[in-house]
Structure formats: structure tokens, C-alpha cells
Amino acid sequence: MVRFGGLARKIFGSANDRRVKATRSRVEAINALENEMQALSDDALRGRTQQFREELANGKSLDDLLIPAFATVREASRRVLGMRPFDVQLIGGMVLHNGGIAEMRTGEGKTLVATLPVYLNALEGKGVHVVTVNDYLATRDSEWMGRVYGFLGLTTGVIMHGLSDEQRRAAYACDVTYATNNELGFDYLRDNMKYERAQMVQRGHHYAIVDEVDSILIDEARTPLIISGPLEDRSEMYNTVDALIVKLVPEDYEVDEKQRTAIFTEVGTEKVENMLRANDLLKGESLYDVENVAMVHHVNNALKAHRLFQRDKDYIVRNGEIVIIDEFTGRMMPGRRYSEGLHQALEAKEHVQIQPENQTLASITFQNYFRMYKKLAGMTGTASTEAEEFGNIYGLEVTEIPTNLPVQRKDEDDEVYRTVEEKYKAIVREIREASTKGQPILVGTTSIEKSEHLAERLRADGVKNFQVLNARYHEQEAYIVAQAGVPGAITIATNMAGRGTDIQLGGNADMRIRQELAEMPEGSEREAREQAIREDIQRLKEKALAAGGLYVLATERHESRRIDNQLRGRSGRQGDPGRSKFYLSIQDDLMRIFGSDRMDGMLQKLGLKEDEAIIHPWINKALEKAQTKVEARNFDIRKNLLKYDDVMNDQRKVVFEQRLTLMDGQDLSETVAEMRQDVIDDLVAKHIPETAYAEQWDVAGLKEDVGQYLNLDLPIADWAKEEGIDEEAINARITEAANKAAQDRADRFGPEVMAYVERSILLQTLDHLWREHLVNLDHLRSVVGFRGYAQRDPLNEYKSEAFELFQALLGNLRQAVTAQLMRVELVREAADAPPPEAPEAFGQHIDPTTGEDDFNEGAFGDTAVLTRVSTERVVPPEQRDPKNPSTWGKVGRNEACPCGSGKKFKHCHGAFG
Template structure:
């Protein structure tokens, strides 16, 4: 009670924030008359003026009122739209790096132009993130009119554009539109390139995310992964798939709340018997280590059959399994489930099974967007997730009031005993609305439910439109007509649709669809006037019928999704109504006690079609939603904790990689790696304070020969009295320096620098990919540590640190070994090229020799990748004593063209120094 009194006296924190922004809005409004009087050229010149002032040291905050006034005037002249005061508040919020919560229909797309223009003045690039390619293209062209008018460059990226120069040009613009996935994947691709010229992005300075809750919360559970195919095992998946139908229902347990499916003891016994019959069981028991892979894929097949439902979690389109985004209802083209789960679903559906993928690079959306110096966003539903936004992204949420008071009526939920009863009532309600000319938007939670409802409407001869992943291409057109009197639209999900439902119809969409590009100016004006008049009449009819009626067929797991559906009606002060119809058989109700409620209703003699309307029941449903939201938040938070461990390592590798790419000369890094490797070899095989007889000289010789291809007289050194590990280390380093000096003396310096850089980057990439695989494998089993009373996260951190330490060691070994191979092969090639040509050789042969000697650095790198055997094995057998008295630097008498020390005079099978 005291809290309510305090709010009334002092206002909420949100109210106080809004009050502080009002003086800035007043400044912008005061400037409007001055900007109205400017000519187009004078208004355009403001951009040059602002940039000059910024370069001179003036801050963006100081220029904000004038810049916003400039954008407002430009929008009036190009789009015929003027920013409302509440939209100015939204622009200020975005510029400050916060989240602007604005109701649907309040013009968030126009709001973004204010902050985008102001931050675009720096020339460092602004990224505007949309939920799909259609909106990225539409908004870049639509809002691009403002930016182009004011002299800023704008472009968009989408899934259909090839990665390359076209994308680089788009990122070079002042403002770039694109989807979250495209930005994230481009970042990963850039960090797999070998030169700065091949990279597309130019940094992460400022981003505005449309539907920020959908992108940073709903999609944050799935990391972005760039992968490459592995071996084809389609027959294996098909055989595994045949096992699941033979398992009885009491052989496995399914937990729909936690989305898990596991075999119990009885199921394991059945699997063991089936595998033995198929000849797929190795060893005596299912639990033998040889059967780990088979058991893993059987578990994945169980999930595919019992947890993943066609037309809800995925659809089969053109012979492919395409995942459905559970929050937006859209197809996720190109997105595949990992660890063989996608292949299990493909086997279940009988479509072509594509090979599993190997992770080449990955990042979560949380960590990608935390790369930006300034992050902001806008949505209609963020307040319920304000704590998560602050915990993970340090983003504050500001709820911005509507331009006009809301007139929407939100009715209490109605709960029915069965889904059939509920659907009958919904159909009756739709027919009633259609009779009086009221447009209806019917919200469903899955494609399956939307199509079931559509079939009933077809049977009752009720005209309607269906909006789900199957009709993704028609999305904008369907939404644009959803406000026409009597229209019935069934939508799987309404989050981030981008096109407003306007009563009477969407003017812009009708103009685009009905007026041909070939129309003359006079014809265009006449057609435009006709469309405006028709929409005005239709709008009046819809208003008189009560405005748009949003009818929810069941509650979603998240309250935000329900609020997004509700928010489609009552835009800009229009009247509207929303209501949710539930049944005890709905997924959410069933999982959280619907069976008990259904039994109670039966005992109380609930009649057919009778409903339960009770605010306490509505509250109970919302509590169930909060529990699901909390669980999902925990999943995302846990994912982030694990990814933070990898993220620190990823940043280290990517930053180091970028530093190497920008350096012209990395020879000091190569030398440091070689010296550190020498130190590690001595440290491992010649431990400090150990006696000479405890030294592992054989092992040291073997590893030195393998990595440096040198034969070093360690046994002679070890026999010297008083020698210690420090002196052996110094001798080994000196020997390696002498060898590399000899190997590189005939290679041009610039070519050598390029070879060193290419080898360094290639070895980093190879080892990083292997490291990712190790981390994936570790993550899949680390949860078992909990059975030993140990925290899996702490265990993961410790193990990941050890693996990263091993990665650094492998980098040093890999780079040194690859450099040695390249240089020795190049020396061998040069020696062969300099050898006297046979008497039968023609001028063509000498020409070939010249071509051979002009090898590129990348040719040398490729040769090293094959990890050639040691040079100098000779080209035949020499008589005993044939090398007596011959200098080790003289040509070998076998005719190989190599020096004696590189060929038959090589000590111990490797190079000797």
C-alpha cells in the first residue's frame, strides 16, 4: 500500500526518466520552425556541417537536438511522415544505448532513423538488425529515402547475397540493415579469412536491434555455427531409426516440461537385444565403451520421434527438414540441429540424410552483440524481461507512452474442458464477427493448430487467410489486408511481422500491389486517390464494428508472445478487443496440471460447451508461463556461462589472429614459437634437478627429429661433465637458429614473410577447429560430474583451461613443424632446379625449370600441409665408404642434387648440425 502511495506522489522510476527527457524534446520542437524554412539543399548541407563539428570535437549529445530536427524535417519531405514527440523520446533512448519499449503501431521503424542518422555522422558504421531478410530490404529502401536525402549511404545484407565484395561494400556504408544471423555469420567468416582485404565487417560500433526481445532472448539459446560436412553415414542413421518403433512405451520416459526423452532400464535391455540381433552390438554389454556412439545416436533418434513434431518444430519442404522458430513461426533455412539430431529427424521422415557437420567456428548471439561499443533496441514487449536484459547486456528498458490513449478491451480468458469444445466456440465467434464486419486475427501456437483450424473454416465455407511458415513469402500481403472489415486471418505468430494491421487496409501495400510501374503520373495520382477513398470507407466500417478483434486459441509459453499478439489491435488510439480461449488439453495447461482441472470439471458435471471464466485461473496460467520463462532464462544463462568460457578463448585467438593479419612481418612470432618449443622439449625430457641417467635422451631425440627435423648429438652433450638443462636448452635454440638461417638464406624476404603469415594463420585455424570439437565433446559429458558432487561449470572451466593450454602448445609445435617442412621442401626443390639438365633436355625443359622456381608462397604452404617425410633419403644405395673424404656441404654422389648432409650423409635419418 505504501508503495502505491509513493508511486502516486513521486511517480515510478520510468515516469521520472521520461520527465528528464522532456526538455530535450522541447528543444527539438523549438527548432522545427527554423528547419521548415530551409531549402532542400540547405537541409542536406546540415550533414556536412554536423560532421565538421564532430571532427572538431563536438559530441553527438550536443548535436542531438539539431540532428533530430533535421531528420524529422527530412522525413516529412521524403516520406510524408512527421516524428511524434513520443518517437523523439524513443530516438533519444536508442542513442543512449537503452531499450525503447513502444507499442505496436507506434512507428518504431521511423524512430530508428533518429539515432541511426546521429550515430551515422561518425562514419564508423551503424548496424540496424531486423528479424528477417524481407524487413531488412524493405526498411533499407523505405527509410533509406531519409538517409539518402541527407547524404548518408545505406545498404542491406541478406541471406541471398554472396559473401564477398558486395557485402564489404554494404558494411562500408554509414548505415547497414541486416538480420542478426547474417551479422553473426559474417563475423565468424571474417575471422576465417587470411587477409584484411577479404574481410567484410569493419568493426562493431553501434547497433539498433528491432524486436530486441525476440533476437536477444528468444533466439539466444541457439548458437550460430559455421560447419563443414563429415563422412556420410546415412545407412547408419536409417538402421538406428528402425530401432525406435520396436521399443515399448514403458521402455522410455518423456518429460515435456524439460523437453527430454530418455531410455529407462527396461528400454536399455530392449535396445541391447535389438542391437545384438542386428549385429550392431560390440562387446558383451550395451555399456561397453565401444558402443558409446551407437547409444548416443539411439538417444538422438528417441528425441526425434518423441519430442520433435512435424508442423510444430519443423516442416518437410522440397524433401528437406526445415526447422521452425518456436517464437516467430518462421522457417529457419540453413539452420540444422547438432550431434546427429537433425539426421535422426531426416531418417524419421524418410528424406535424404545429409552428413553431420564439424564445427569450424561458433558464437552465441549474446556474445556477438556484446562486441558492440553501444547496443540498443526497440520492441513492444521488453518490460517483463527487464531483469534479464540488465543482467546479461547491461541494458535498461524505458517504457514509452503511446501517442494516443489505448482503447483496447482485454477480456478474461475462457477455459473449456476439451479442445473440440474450444474450437467450436471459436468458430462461432468468428462467424459472429464476420457477420457484423469486424476483422478477426486468430493467433495459434503452431502450424499444426493453424491448419486444423483452417480446415474447420473451409468446411464451414468461411473465407480466411493463413499466415505461417508455409506461406512465409505472402506474409506482408496477408498482414496488410488483415484489417479489412470481415477479414479472418489465422497467424502462427505475430512477433516482428513488420507490416502493421491497419483498419481498412494498408495503404502502402495496396499502392505497391495495384498500381503498375508503367502507370503515368496522372494515372498514379488517380489510382492513389481511389485507394485512399476506399480505405477511408472500409476503415469507418471496421471502427463501427469494434475495431480489430484478436482471438488467441491458447496461451504461449511466454507472456511476451501473448502481449505481442494483443498489441496488434488498438494501434494509434483505435478501438479493439482481445481474448484468449483455452482448454485443459492445451500443451501449457496439460503440462501444468490440466488433467487435474479436466477431472475436476467432469466431477462437477460440466456441460458440453460450458466455460470457466475466472481471474484466478487466468493468474494461474500466467504463473505457469512465468515458470516456463524462468526455466528458459536459466537455460540461456547457463548457455552463456559455458559460452563465456569459450568466448574468452575465442577473443584471445581472434584478436591474436587479427594482429597477425595486420602485421607485415611475423618472423619474430615464428622465432618465439620455435624457441619456446625448444624450451618445452628440454623441460619435458631433461627435468630440472634430475640426474643425467634420469634424462629421456631417446625421447628428446625422437621429438626433435619429428618437430625440427634435426639430428642433435644430445647423447654427446649429456655425457659432458657438469652440463645442465639450461646449457642444453641454449645449444638446442642456437642449433635451430643456425638451421633456419641456412634454410632461408636463398628465399626472398617478402616471400618469406608471406609464407610465415600464411602458415601461422592456417595452423591457428586448424588447431582452433580441433579445440572447438574438444570443447563440444567436453560439454556433452561434463554434466555427469554432478553425480560425483562436483559443479559441472567449474569442472568445465578447469578442463577448458587445460585444453586451451594444450592448444597453445600445439600451435607452437604445428607452426614450427610446418615451417620446417616448407623450408626443407623449398631447399630440395631449389637444389633439383639447379642440378645439371640431362643432355636430352630441350629448351622446353629449362622453361619448366624456370616456371618451377617461380612458386608462390601459398604453393609452399600447400606443400607443407602434406607434412612430407624427411628430406635426404637419397635416390639409391651408395657403396660402403663412398662418402669418405667428401665434405658434408658437397653435392651428394648419388645424383640427387642435394648436399651430402641433406642426403646420404644425414645422421640418424634426419638433418644434422
């Protein structure tokens, strides 16, 4: 019996088929313009860019221009690069323009596809960002595709680590900007730590295309971007704690590899307490007393460092430093640091110099950064397994683009052995056999340790002609991967090292020419050599084809099906033949942790002998189920992270928008006066409650607070003795005295200096309190989970308390700014001094589940304060949309809020608090 859903798909096609079919008419229209485009001169083709911009200015939409613009780019690409986009690449370009994800197989030309929507959207002049996974690809693609944009009259910039603010500003000002996800996120955070508009480098978030979108928006989405500054040195304490942990025995702790956790048993806890007490590190009776919170954190980190993190798998020691290995790519990540003391625990474990910890200064997740773009798109070879997550979190629809030529790769069933030893024997035997017949082989491993173990086994077996590509040798990875299609070549790669580089059968001619003829000058001799290389590549390609194409041999299943599919996808590009096979053992991590405990016994009962493998589609299905469980768990982690970050994100938006308002405002005296009045109102209400009798007033306390926050010595005790005096009269007298003192200072300094001082103090105080607030939110986040034991929802508790903390921040801001401005003589001498400098800060990219730190950059530029005229226009009330603040224009602080709440603007949408 055929199910209705399956029957409907057979008759009408899947939703994906219908989306692809809907683009066909436009593809035919673009093809119809091809002869017309070819007849144009270079200047005439280039002139179409200005023509398109004029049409946009006259009211046409980008969709109206899609067909002629795509036809223009196709012809420019043919003339400049010698590459004519296929029809399926046009379809991919349309998916990207419409703000979706184009899933295109490896070798289908995603880099070229991006030029079509990039050119079209860049015509608006608002900037298009193309996001890549590393600096190499950002540079390569900007230079390569930049030739097409340059031919058509557009400018191209590239953002890389180490550029100055001036260079970044120039790159962002280009029509098209290539950058890594890390650089974009950190530039956004840095911009919101600047003290003047002119220092900011980004100019908005209009349209972005994310290359390898699954890697950036899924794999790296668990890791928020953080800018942090160093704290005090506590290396002695780390070494002391580490010395205690090595004395523990297995009965003292429990390790759960599946959940990546390590905890002390009751016996272990008692032993640790005794050792800490002996070293005078324990306060009170128990390790879990409130005063020992920090110590619990450190001993737990030390236990994780020794029992969960393995040298040469999770990290390596190089030049006296702990260097992290990326769990997804297997690459070494110099400069990355685990967070919250875990890296220091590893440094203590390996007895290398311990670097100081860092304090959060600014933070954002990739989810919330990329959701700022008005239009977002992505491309990858593997996205359909995560289609639900792309839809739920980013609102992105995944469309599978047909291949230009039918896929001829043969994906064989997995071979499962009982032991790792038997598996490796079979792998070495298979590699030797395939290599002997001239078939190129790409061997996929999951860690450095395993890639080098396999390399040793091959050497011992007499196989010498192989390349090991892992985190230790990533500098040459693009070249090594590009040549992995040479007949008989054996390339051992850690996970997806070299991703973004096409493996061509016979080798990559352009790569070989660059490598072999780097020193040879232009001329007839070089041309002859180039021709010889291309002929050699063609000969080798024929040989590789005859041997069956690229053989992808995987030594283990990864936790994610996508990573397995990425590896498989390296073979069978552009209709080439190929094959793929996974070799597994019951002792592999995935099988051992997530597979059935009874599988080994079952295989023995079935009579599986040594060196025999079981091969059956059922095994593949069982493994896919295990991988699905892991993927679901990781999705939950990312969703949970986003729910908590959304709370902070709402507050972040308020603070960052307020900073922009402060930087743009010419005269902040009204804002400052209102803050001062709010402080006075709070002080009077605190010490003279409305319903209290005069003898219950806290006159002494009010006088003390007025002195502290307003720098005034007023005869409040005498006022309180007057007949008929009430709190409103006292409030009015304090306000009059405070306003007079503030006006006297403003008159002495002059309007320009006073404006500088007010803006400077407001921005610096806001930044300082925001940093403290981030620390408070981190602490709240780390403990709020325990509320679940009291049958209370941790997320709701977090939202409620985070709101209270934010309200406290706003109250503290009013008090701190007022107190400083009422003592403005202290600042007067510094008014002509250099602008304030930002704190020493470093970029970090932290994984909340492992504590992994994905980035670390040096201190960045200083900051300054700038006075600018406000460009906000006044909008008549009837033209304001209550639901859209962008239509309100400049709203007076004491006006009724346009949202319709009935409150004054300063107490509603225009509030600091």
C-alpha cells in the same frame, strides 16, 4: 493499508515515469526549432550534416548535437516521407540514443523512431547497424528510411543472404547498414577465418539498434551461431538404428514433454542392447560402456525423433527434405538443420535422403556478439516482462514509451472450456458472428497443424472468406497481414507471422497500390486509380471502426507472455478501437503440462456443462503464473548457456586478436624464433630433468624428438658423454644448430617469401588447432554435467579443464609451427601457388535444448595471406595504463609486461601460451 512502495509511486511516479519525464525538456527544445527548420531550403537542411560533423571534430559531443540533429531529421522525414515524428517518437529516439530499450506499442512507428538516433550516431562516421529479424524487413526498412538518410547526405547499405564479400564490404562501409542478426554474426565469424585484412568485411562494432529486440536477444539467444563443415557420410548407420527404434513399445521408454526429454527404461535399454548386438553394432557388454558413447548418442536421437518431434508441428517434409518449423514464429525455415545427428535421425524416420553431419569451425552466441558493440539499443512492443534479463545480461534498461493516443482496445478475460472440441466450436461460432457484423478478425494459433485444423473447421461450417498465414505461405505474409484490417476479413496467423508489418483498419493503401498497379505505368490514369484506392481504404476504415476495430482472437496461450502480448498488440494501433480474447481448453499443451492436474475434476464438480466456459480473472492469473514458470526456466537455460560460452569467449578473443596481430605483422621471425626456443626448452626439460644424473638422461628420446620437431640429426649421444656437460649446454647447442638451419632457409628463400611462409603456416596451424579445440570443448561440455553427481560444480570443472585444453592448444601450436617451418622446403614449391582456401563451411544457428539449426548457407569464398606493415605505435612506458591494454601500443616480446605482473610480455598478455 497502502504499501509504502505503492504510495511512493502514486506521489512521485514510477521509475519509468521519471525517465520519460526527464526527456520532456529536450522534446520542447526540438519543437521550438521546428519553424526554423521548415524555413530552410533542401540544400540548407542537407548542409547541416556537414556542419554537425565539423562541430564533432571541434570537440562537441553527440549529446550536445541531439536537439538540433533530431529537429533536422524530423523535418527531413516530413519532406521526404510525408511523416512527422510525434513527440513520443522523439522520446523513443532519445532512449535508443542513450543505449536503452524503447518499448513502443504496435503501430507507434518504431521504424521511423530509429532514424533519429541512427542519424545522430552516424555523424561520427564509424558505422551504425540496424538489426532486423528477416531479410524482407532489412530490405524494406533500408529502402524506406534510406530516403531520409540519402536526403541528408548519408549512405545506406543492406546485408542480405547471398551477397558476395565485395558487396558486404561496401554495405558495411556505409554510414548506416541494415542487416539481420544472423548475417551480422556470421560475417563476424567469417571475418575471423580470413587470411588477410583486406578480405574482412566488417569495420568494427560501434553502435547497433536491434528491432524486435525481444525476439533477437531473448528468443534466439538460446541458439549459438556456428560455422561448420561436413563430416563423413554415416547414413547407413542412421537407417539401421531407426529400424530398431520402431520396434519399441511404450514400456521401453519414458517421455517428459515438459522438459522435452525421452529416455529408455531398464527394460528398453536391455532390448536396445540385444537388437544392437544382433546387428553387430554393440562393442563390449553394455550400451553405456565407454566405447559405445557415439552409439548411445545415436539411439537417443532416434528415440527423440520418434517420440518428441511431430510432423507438421515441429517440422514438415517438403521436396524430400525435413524442413524445420520455427517454434516462435511458426514459419518454415528452409536450410535450417537440427544439430548433432538429430536432423539425420528425423531424415531416417521419414525415409528421405540423409545429409552428412557437420563439424564446428567457429562459434559465438548472440549475447557475446551484441555485447561487443560499444553502444547497444533496442526497440519492441513487448520487453517489460523480460526487463530483468535485459538488465542482467546486456545492461539494457527498458523504458515504456507512452502511446501517441490513448489505447482503446478492450482485453477480455480468457474463456476456458473443458475440451479442445468445445473450444473450437466456440471459436468458429465467435468468428462467424464477428465477421457477419463486418469486424476484421486476426486469429492467432500456435502451430501450422492447428491453423490448418481451424481452417478445415471453418470450411466445414461454410465460412470461406479467410486467409491462412503460416509457414507454408510466408512469401505473401506481409501483404496478407497488411490487409487483415479490411472489414469482415478473417486472417488465421501462426504465432507472430507477419511481425514487423502494421495492420491498418481498412487495409494498407501503399501495399494495395503496389500489388494492384504493379504493371501500370506512371501517368494521370495511374494517379486516378491510386486516388480511388485511397478513397476505398478510407471508406473501409470507417466501416471497420463502426464494427469495433480489429478483433484479435487467440486459440491458445503461448509459453511466453510476450508472444501473447505481441498478438494482442496487433489491435488498437494509434488510438483505434479493438478487442482481444483468448479461447482455452484444459487439454491445451500449456494447461495440460503446466496447469493443475485437478482443474478438470474441479470444473466438473462446479457443474460446468458441455459447451459452457468458465470466465474469471483468477484463471488469467493462474495461467500467468504457469507462463512465469516457463519463462524463468528459459531464462535459466540462456544464463547457463552464457556462463559456459563466456569461458570459450575469453579464449575466442585471444585467438581472434592473435590472428589480427599475425595478419598485420610484417616480420614474424622474432615470434617464430621464440616459439622454436620454447619447443627446445620443453624438449630438453622433458628428457633431461634438472635434478637427474647423466645416466638417467633420456638421450635417445631427445635425439628422436629433435629430429621430429626440428628436422635435425645431431650427435646428442656423443655430447652427453663429454665431461662436465649439463642440460644448459645441450640446450645451447641444439638452439645454435636450429637457428643456423632456420637462417639458412631464410637466406635461400629471401625475406619476402619467408615472411609469407611464416604467416601462412602460423595462421593455418592456429585455425586447425582452434577447430579441434572447439570439438574438444563440445565433448567436454556434453559430459561435464555428470561431475555434479560427485558433488563438484560442473561450471568450475568446465572452466578448469577448458583452460588446460587451451594451454595444450598453445603448446601444440608451438610444436606444429616449429616442425613445419624447419621443413620449409616442403612449402617452398607452393610459395607462388594460389592462397590457401578455407574449408567448405556452412552457417548454423543451433538451439542447445532442442538441437534446432537455424541457418544453413553454401560454401563461402577462398582465403589468402597478405603481408602488411604494422600500424601499432610505440608508447612510452609512463603513458601506458596497466589496466587498459589498448593504451600499450607495440610492446616488445621480451619487454616486461605493462600489466605489472613481472613476467615478460611474451609469457603474459603477449603470449600464444
